[in-house]
Amino acid sequence: MKITSQLALSQIKLNRKRTRGSVLAISLSTSLVTAVMCFATSGNKMLTDFLGPKYGNYGGAYFMIVAIPAFILGLLIAFMSMTVISNIFTASANKRIQELGILKCVGGTGKQVKETVIYEGLWLCLTGIPFGLILGTVVGYFGVKITGYFVSDINELSKSIIMRPFSFSLSFYVSVWTYVLAAFFAFLIVLCSAYKPAQKVGKFTALQCIKGVAANTDLKKSDENDRFVEAVFGYEGAIAYKNIKRNKSGYKATIRALSLGILLLLITGGLSNQANELRNWMESDSEEVVVDYCSIRDIAMNENTGKKEEKIVVPISSETYNDITGSLSEYANTEVYGIGSDACTYNAILNTDFLSADMSGVPDVFDKNGETEVSLVAIDNNLYKKLCDRAGVDYGSNLLINCYQYNDNGKIKTISPFNENTTKITLVNAADKQTELKIGGFLYQEDLKEQGFHELNPNPVRIVVPDIDARYFDWYSTPDDEQAYTAYARKVMERYYPILTEDSYVEQGYTVRISRADTMVKMLNVAIVLAEIVMYGFVSLIIIMGFTSVISTLTTNIRIRSREFAVLKSVGMTNKSLCRMIYSESIVCVIKALVPGVILGIAIPFAINLSIRKAFPVLYHIPWGTLGVEAFALIIIVLFITRIEINKLKDKSIIDEIRMDIM
Template structure:
């Protein structure tokens, strides 16, 4: 052995079992970071591909420029592909076999690589007298490959062209927006037609590695071009991060980077506390290295290199698992919500995620190793030689045996004796709780953003005349359908003259049934909904600020030239049906509505289907209304898309929360195991002076409980304000939902921390019981 650092692989191999949990923590951290960046990259790749397929793979188009300017643009190193693109609308009056056509003229490179078109049969035109036409025109005009056709000009003249290819009609919208037969030819071929009203542009695709806005500014300045002469493909440029202030890619990667920093902070505290315990366990080893002549700098370098040596296996394993997870999640997202994620690659490799996870993984380990490295460097040679390596803490105060039993007091005392280790372990627990609470806000965000409100109908059937003309028997018939989950109707009386306390106003009177009354309960600010449901002539009033109405007020309604009196039994803060400005809204039961108006039919019927419903089920309901007189509003596919989007993001969010929980569990088990291993000599001494195994176990439980309870307290102190800040930013400011203490996530993570801390004691306790006192005292 020629160098002291050669001891690192040997030491790592010997202490492989002790470092197992730390390596798992590194692996999980790498997985979490790589999956976040990987999914962001896969999503952006999918969105980019979708946008390219939608409008073409071009960045800027230049109008009203000459051939010299075009040559200058194509010669720039930032430009990958460029060429002329000319279009002639059907309004210009060109015909083939009496059928109006649109014309597109460009070089083959522009046709293939920028507008992503293809020839279904034959080849692309390469001579002025050759054309390719839509496959649809092939059938309607009864033409074959290599036929010669006459193309008529608006002035009545004509030119002969040979058909050398038929286009793939699914992609011709990239070339021209009109949904008409299209003829494609070379720019020279278009020149022979002497078209005077062609829409001519020079399109360019830039390299992704350049700064496109800077290149465009240079082109504008060098060629004296105006803003009107340049058109950008804004959606594609935004996705690719080439528009300042509108960069979708920057926003997505910023979110991933911020979350990665939180994960990195968590892992730094975890790995640092693990390394501290590992160093404490091997104090004699580092002392012996000092005896052999190692300097403090060399000891610090040894500890850092040992941490990096763990990365040798942990990081590759984490990257491999992350790639597989991204593949699985991408495939799941495509299946669950194809409308949004159909363009995501299934087997894609994100080099950004791999590089980011490697860099953050190495940086995390290096930062985490700083404190343990300094601690190892402080070990004196005298400590190792004297045999007092286990006692490195100075006790200024005895354990509190007045409040607790001796073993519990010693456990608490030992936990707090080494301040740095106590802060690291408590901080790691607190960060885990904070991280979990922070991520849990995404669950509420998803529910508000993607889950339709509980009252959202998937099919609405409204009276064509906005009257109570839909017979109640129709609702009963709809409910008999097994695919209908819920069906409910509403009766409307519009602009009812009302009077209260001498003030007159118009109001809409609307009937509710049991389901709708239940949903309205969330908006109740005063009174009782049950009274309205069970008693006649009782109503709910929606607050608007225009009229001062209180619970118990009598309202006089003029219906059918008859005055009726109702009582306000409840006040609602808001309602989705109270949207007519200057008109108040009252809700009542169906029995009250019929008694007041004499109507028994419905103005609208809303239907919610079972989860597996399809368009056939919607059509089955529509077929019931054979007599007409109604208007259908079908939103089944839209609601299903929203639900699928929610399920997709739920998989991601709960997956991240699961990884956070896994990191928390592994860290707790790791630190408690290493903490016990580092104090083997102390436990051996205690057993030697008469402490029983039962007392030792209680002492370890007390020590682990001290870390856990302190971590929970600080986790709540830090995590709840963080949860409030993010909740207000993401949810309250957008949807107005007030923040409340997240009891379920909080109780869940606290239970996980406390239960894991208790279970983590089981392994070290068994190991202590199996070892003799002599083995304890001589343990290294």
């Protein structure tokens, strides 16, 4: 065994307290990496079982779904782990600086000093990595199990609203590569963490080491007088600020760990708030049961015009949906109404004289041909009569829905798109054949009392036309016994549209689904809760690891400066002033961590929101309450750690501390 390896092993045996802290840090790092690998391999197994060995036609996209989160989490874990472990090795080197100086005096080279620190890391890996692999497997197992329950809920809910049948489940799965990659990654983290402190120590001369110049001390004298700090914290604060500037690398780990913790919490909270806003946008107070019919469509390009042409394969006729409405209404005198649509056959050519000023300012309404999307709304006869009465027009009239909601860069905007002088709408199909539709009356937001009219992304033009065929049609009701009504509705639909194959949407050209109107929102709720549990779980573990670095740095910086504090006391500084100076150092560290952490923690979710708000009415709001709580909690925790170390200094003799350091 090499002499440097033996020296490293002897230090590990001699300093058992520091060894336990180092093993704990390496184990935490390895366990987090292993847990991420368990999630990645389990997720990969779920996708391969569901889509096939190469993820089917969209293999690259699905692979990125697994790889990108694992890569991002891996980087965060690596960054925090290197901060923590490197800080431990730096503290170890600082405490042994005089030993290393003596080693150089008796012929040891800088290379051998570096090897001693690196070998110390390698010895610690022998215990830390295996223990971390075991701990990470346990964390990964329970994490995947909990996630699997939520995935099962999403799978069950999706069966009633997804057109094509499928099933997926997440179960715990690991392979040899899970542990090989986790161990290799953890080993690299330890090696990189030990290399920088080793390199610094190796560059110091024997004289510097014997004099006690720490490896993390900036040798340049700091003479600057920061008047602002002195005005706020007094002369004790000015001294504290100079100490931090003089010893930047010593406090770097603390500032970095605190800053990253704030950053991760703000990012996670910001994304969580945006997800909740999306859920609130989709959420409905409706408790109605929806019986849904939907036909598949054939999409091709019209040979003459080059336009996209969509044909409804199995349209539902007005006679059929009115018959089904009557049959469903026979169940325990349940009130049923039906709403459907044909948004495939036509586009609209709008006369600008008929458009309101608000509509003229809506972006991206017209395509390159000057046409806009239109929905011909189909409704059952009873509801149609009610709408005619609300609009004050004769039965048989076409009713223009003069209400349009759209996403205006993150905000929902509601306008009346047409002037009241609108008398007709020109429809055009893919073959450029035009049809004029006379408008008999208008329906406004207050007239649309039924839940079925509340679309998340409606077309700009919606016209209620009596007795038209539709691509899809939904029947809404609120039965007393949902389960019994669902069974009854299934029998009714089987008479008209029997499901003969497992994938009826493709093989028969249509599908029938029965579910609660809020099923999609429930799925989204489950997905949001799942994402929050996973994100906050990993972020909490990373922050816990970071706080080990904070505790290590703060305590070490106080302990190794005991002679410095004794000298300050000997020249007249009181215990109260000394405490204020040390507390000021801690507060300055928190402030230095808050500035980049808060700026990036706000900027990153805001940048993500710039893309989200283009598709959904979701804005980013700065979480001032959360920010205040985090800052307050951070100050309290750091001051508490500092307080514990200050109490340990009170009983020490000034003379003994000065003599001990000289000796």
